[in-house]
Amino acid sequence: GQQLNQSPQSMFIQEGEDVSMNCTSSSIFNTWLWYKQDPGEGPVLLIALYKAGELTSNGRLTAQFGITRKDSFLNISASIPSDVGIYFCAGPLVGNNNDMRFGAGTRLTVKP
Amino acid sequence: DAGITQSPRHKVTETGTPVTLRCHQTENHRYMYWYRQDPGHGLRLIHYSYGVKDTDKGEVSDGYSVSRSKTEDFLLTLESATSSQTSVYFCAISDSQETYGYTFGSGTRLTVV
Numbered sequence: 001g002q003q004l005n006q007s008p009q010s011m012f013i014q015e016g017e018d019v020s021m022n023c024t025s026s027s028i029f030n031t032w033l034w035y036k037q038d039p040g041e042g043p044v045l046l047i048a049l050y051k052a053g054e055l056t057s058n059g060r061l062t063a064q065f066g067i068t069r070k071d072s073f074l075n076i077s078a079s080i081p082s083d084v085g086i087y088f089c090a091g092p093l094v095g096n097n098n099d100m101r102f103g104a105g106t107r108l109t110v111k112p
Numbered sequence: 113d114a115g116i117t118q119s120p121r122h123k124v125t126e127t128g129t130p131v132t133l134r135c136h137q138t139e140n141h142r143y144m145y146w147y148r149q150d151p152g153h154g155l156r157l158i159h160y161s162y163g164v165k166d167t168d169k170g171e172v173s174d175g176y177s178v179s180r181s182k183t184e185d186f187l188l189t190l191e192s193a194t195s196s197q198t199s200v201y202f203c204a205i206s207d208s209q210e211t212y213g214y215t216f217g218s219g220t221r222l223t224v225v
Binding site for chain 2: 006031040041042045048088092097099100101102104105
């Protein structure tokens with residue numbers, strides 16, 4: 001089935017540093033989504049991207065929908081301790097909007 | 113603020129026993145989903161519902177069944193639990209297929225011993 005490959009698996013950074021993570025697939029996606037999961041909670045949507053080449057920001061977060069439609073990246077600028085969590089990329093399968101596929105996640109640790 | 117609640121939050125059960133997890137929403141959303149989360153796999157779709165009595169299988173549906181007799185409730189049943197079904201189960205709701213703004217519940221941690 002369609003797989004989303006997320007990297008890196010984990011990151012340990014100092015507060016104030018910028019972070020970049022990405023997601024790739026061998027198949028095309030028409031929508032890319034980025035979620036964040038805090039410990040003991042369900043994922044929360046951060047950014048949604050609907051067009052190839054689209055660059056969208058949400059506060060300190062910026063995400064881009066790759067021009068080939070097979071990748072996306074998420075940047076976090078000036079990280080703070082509350083950025084700690086697991087970040088997931090996701091996208092609905094082409095042809096079935098109800099079948100959302102998720103990457104395995106990037107676990108972010110921010111050291112004060 | 114929860115428009116979606118899952119119960120129970122934690123459960124330990126024995127291999128071979130039936131288990132039912134409940135997802136309840138107060139948002140009147142049409143779409144409801146059950147996912148499982150395992151290390152290294154992210155979230156994987158088990159079953160989903162697009163209306164009362166309308167359900168379909170997801171990527172990892174074997175060993176699971178679902179029912180939706182009311183808009184607000186979506187039940188996930190493991191007919192005969194196995195150790196491979198030890199996982200964290202998340203329910204999600206959505207009112208649109210266009211914007212994909214899923215709202216997730218807080219999860220149910222199920223351990224099958």
